[in-house]
Amino acid sequence: MRIFIVGAGSLGMMYGLRLARGGARITFVTRSVEQASLIAGKGGKLVEDGEEFVVVAKAVSMSDGMALAEDELPGAGDWIWITVKQAHLTDELLASVSSLSARGAAVLCLQNGIGHLPRIAAALPAGTLIVPAISTEGALRESPDIVRYTGRGTLMFGPLRPGKTNAEEEEITQKMLVSVLEEAGITAELSNQMENRIYEKLLINAVINPLTAIFGVKNGELPLHPSRLRLMSALFMESRAILARSGLNEEYGSWEKVLAVCEATAANESSMLRDVQSGRATEIDWINGGIAGLAREAGIPSPLNDAVAAMVRALH
């Protein structure tokens, strides 16, 4: 099995280097020729628990990837991981991923937020196995060839709607990926509850990300101020109710879990705060904007999600 990682950013580098270190056959597909030559030349550096690991792996830029020889391209039994941000999922990128996946590779989608799966499905060849994934791990790329592994967690993936006709064959493909991940020491889990898990992660991001970005505080500081805690709670209640209307099961997405994530990631700046501070586009349109979209579909209001989305867009 070969794994092609499209997007050598924080998450893509962290998983790709850990997998390559564990013996998996990785090819990074980068945006720039420079980053590909760095990783394939002197290697990428993974900083984990104070130790540094330099790992050399195959890497091509997206444009060079389109010109790979037939036997170097992904085929049946291989995986393409899409590890770019929501805003990077342009028609051009999706067309490139579509030609990479034309020989039958399965595609794993690691984006936070919602809205990307139907877009990816519409762009890829009919019959492509497209698997949503949720990662509770943390990573921060410090330079094009250095990534810091900032938080342990689990990579969960599985069918969005279980019970399709070729489910057995697809399950084998996914179980093989779990084995490769485990061999590399990565905690991975197959789930038949991906819709609930995606909505649960969305709920956590919908409360923590915009408020940390607006107030400029770390995740652990957010609930410490009583007024911020009240805002968190109100945004949670509104978002939870909207997601429940869209199918979120009551076992998933509790208030306690949101507080637990603040505590577990207390020293972290959320990805949205980091994006705002660095002047990059945030994922607000696919997080609170995504929840507001679900509310519109259900014919219910989403005033707090609309408000925080407008505020974060104003910070862009």
Ligand SMILES: NC(=O)C1=CN([C@@H]2O[C@H](COP(=O)(O)OP(=O)(O)OC[C@H]3O[C@@H](n4cnc5c(N)ncnc54)[C@H](OP(=O)(O)O)[C@@H]3O)[C@@H](O)[C@H]2O)C=CC1
């Ligand atoms: N970081 C984390 O800890 C976690 C992230 N996530 C989710 O994972 C997704 C990725 O996040 P993250 O890794 O942090 O984001 P980053 O911004 O660090 O990485 C995105 C990468 O995509 C690359 N890219 C953009 N366009 C293209 C293109 N056309 N071709 C090839 N590469 C491209 C960028 O290239 P370049 O460097 O050249 O700009 C960059 O390396 C997000 O949806 C995020 O919410 C989920 C859980 C944890």
Ligand SMILES: CC(C)(CO)C(=O)C(=O)O
């Ligand atoms: C869980 C959380 C809030 C951790 O920082 C995150 O996923 C993010 O920052 O996007």
